[in-house]
Amino acid sequence: MISLFVARRELRTFFNSPIAYIVLGGFLLVAGWMFFSTLFLGGQASLRGFFALAPVLFVVFAPAVTMRSVAEERKSGTLELLLSMPLRDWEVVVGKFLGALGMVAIGLVFTLPYAFSVAALAAPGVSFDWGSAAAGYLGLLLLASSFLSMGLWASALSRNQIVGFIIGLLLCFAFYFVDKFAVLLPESLGEVLEFLSVDYHFENIARGVLDTRDLLFYVTLTAAGLLLTSRQLAAVRQ
Amino acid sequence: MVRIEGLAKSYGSTPALRGVSFEVPRGQVVGFLGPNGAGKSTTMKILAGYLAPTSGAAYVGGIDVAADRVATRRMLGYLPENNPLYEEMMVLEFLEFVSEVRRLPKEGRSGRIKNAVERCGLTTVMGKDIGQLSKGFRQRVGLAQAILHDPDLLLLDEPTSGLDPNQIAEIRELIKQLGKEKTVILSTHILPEVQSTCGRVLIINDGKLVADDAPERLAHGEGGTVSVVLASRLGSSLEPAQVQSVLERVPGVTSVQAAQGEGAGTLGFTLRYGTEDPRRELFEAAVRSELALLEVRRQHVSLEETFRRLTAGEAAPRASDPKPQPTA
Structure with a gap:
């Protein structure tokens, strides 16, 4: 699969730039704080507190990972080089997406020590719920996919990575925030908003309930973002 | 390809x-x-x-x-x-x-x-x-x-x-x-x-x-130009139109344009030629018409000149260049 070569180059480039370490460091710092602050507040050896907060963190983290992805290549001109290679636009987009997902996955791997320490704090005789932890991580990856695909599109919109970051942030935030005032609205409308919410579906998965509707939601959102990015690349060619 | x-x-x-x-x-x-x-x-x-x-x-x-x-x-x-x-x-x-x-x-x-x-x-x-x-x-x-x-x-x-x-x-x-x-x-x-x-x-x-x-x-295919400065061998004054018609009849010359002379009693012209170098014929013609060639200077059209002429904006061909543009 040719996109994997593009993805590998993305990852390499990412870790060659200082921004990567700042973004990743910031992510781990905030994630650590989320792990342990919620832990001691709840007084329970579980990751539920962390998973409740994590989507907010990803609202910022995901667009920060994707902001350079296309914008930087447009600015430096290497996009012309890349797009004159025998690759289809969607192969480029998927490659960039997989690269970004790889970075998020690496970030998540670095949070595993937190999870292990929390598990180690479980009271004797009480078993740590590894099943729901795994479901939570899976949910985070799915949530990240949808955020990254939106961030990628945002990055493709201009040559300026800061613009890409802000648009990505707003988009991700919109999909996070959309159901937060649903209680105030009529029930039917509230349900629609809930269905659109990235957070709502994540909560379902983090609870350990793997429902195809939730999966389908993330897959659809991710695909839509990637499709928009492909179309944006086609627009850049005009 | x-x-x-x-x-x-x-x-x-x-x-x-x-x-x-x-x-x-x-x-x-x-x-x-x-x-x-x-x-x-x-x-x-x-x-x-x-x-x-x-x-x-x-x-x-x-x-x-x-x-x-x-x-x-x-x-x-x-x-x-x-x-x-x-x-x-x-x-x-x-x-x-x-x-x-x-x-x-x-x-x-x-x-x-x-x-x-x-x-x-x-x-x-x-x-x-x-x-x-x-x-x-x-x-x-x-x-x-x-x-x-x-x-x-x-x-x-x-x-x-x-x-x-x-x-x-x-x-x-x-x-x-x-x-x-x-x-x-x-x-x-x-x-x-x-x-x-x-x-x-x-x-x-x-x-x-x-x-x-x-x-x-x-x-080079377009030939080039020859700049000449002429005076009368008899010391009389020259009629520009008459001299120009003499020059125009020289074999090989495709166009003649008046140019700067060198002072009183002299006339300057720029001749354009195609593939054939007209200098020899020019000399003969000058002698026949009692004209003294004070200066003959030939210039090949360089690629540079062609380039400049062809890409000199929307402007019409230069005054010294009445020839139509080549293959478009």
């Missing part, structure tokens, strides 16, 4: 190409000449499959670029304008990446890289970051990337811009070598480059093709 039909391209409402057509057979080295902003790079970008044309079509190896960009891109190597490269990658890393996305077979990859690296003289900088390289080396990396997959067609957009004279000579030599086996389209606004490397010149101006010929023909 390359065929372009009525290619037009607008950026928003600004037209960059207004219907360009030409054909390049396999094995030719073509210089694509024009002032900045004439549409050279736009044509290259369309051929490379990066930009989509607004109308018209471009074919590479018989395949419409718009219909199957991947197939046409596989056949060509492209050095974009300003040679954008992934600065943070090492030369070797970068070439490996290109060989991967170009789907070179795994067994052949290192051989192809080695070949391109040797041809472009990159052996000593393989482990360096591209961002640290000098401009000459960067340009060679760009060329190595373009020839990595041994393409039939090379599109080189201003391959020598920004290089010092030594580097320019090296790159030109390399292009000459490549031109022996490949079809090369080379865009430039440096005229000697075309004269030294190309078998054919396309001159583009303001989005239109204004000339298409061999560089020697563009330079």
Whole structure:
């Protein structure tokens, strides 16, 4: 699969730039704080507190990972080089997406020590719920996919990575925030908003309930973002 | 190898190409000449499959670029304008990446890289970051990337811009070598480059093709000019109209234009000639008409002059140049 070569180059480039370490460091710092602050507040050896907060963190983290992805290549001109290679636009987009997902996955791997320490704090005789932890991580990856695909599109919109970051942030935030005032609205409308919410579906998965509707939601959102990015690349060619 | 039909391209409402057509057979080295902003790079970008044309079509190896960009891109190597490269990658890393996305077979990859690296003289900088390289080396990396997959067609957009004279000579030599086996389209606004490397010149101006010929023909086929200063051998005053008609009758002269004399009693003219040098006949005619030739100066039309004339904006041909423009 040719996109994997593009993805590998993305990852390499990412870790060659200082921004990567700042973004990743910031992510781990905030994630650590989320792990342990919620832990001691709840007084329970579980990751539920962390998973409740994590989507907010990803609202910022995901667009920060994707902001350079296309914008930087447009600015430096290497996009012309890349797009004159025998690759289809969607192969480029998927490659960039997989690269970004790889970075998020690496970030998540670095949070595993937190999870292990929390598990180690479980009271004797009480078993740590590894099943729901795994479901939570899976949910985070799915949530990240949808955020990254939106961030990628945002990055493709201009040559300026800061613009890409802000648009990505707003988009991700919109999909996070959309159901937060649903209680105030009529029930039917509230349900629609809930269905659109990235957070709502994540909560379902983090609870350990793997429902195809939730999966389908993330897959659809991710695909839509990637499709928009492909179309944006086609627009850049005009 | 390359065929372009009525290619037009607008950026928003600004037209960059207004219907360009030409054909390049396999094995030719073509210089694509024009002032900045004439549409050279736009044509290259369309051929490379990066930009989509607004109308018209471009074919590479018989395949419409718009219909199957991947197939046409596989056949060509492209050095974009300003040679954008992934600065943070090492030369070797970068070439490996290109060989991967170009789907070179795994067994052949290192051989192809080695070949391109040797041809472009990159052996000593393989482990360096591209961002640290000098401009000459960067340009060679760009060329190595373009020839990595041994393409039939090379599109080189201003391959020598920004290089010092030594580097320019090296790159030109390399292009000459490549031109022996490949079809090369080379865009430039440096005229000697075309004269030294190309078998054919396309001159583009303001989005239109204004000339298409061999560089020697563009330079010399049109002949040139002879500037003369004349005086009467008998010391009498000269009638300009009469002298001009004498000059016009000289075999080989295609047009006569009044020019500056050298003072009282003298007349200056500029004669244009085609393929035949008219100086001998001119001398004979002058003697017959009791005219003294004080000065005869011949000038070949240089490629530079042709270029200037063809690309001098929208203006009509210069006063001293009543001839119609050549093959458009």
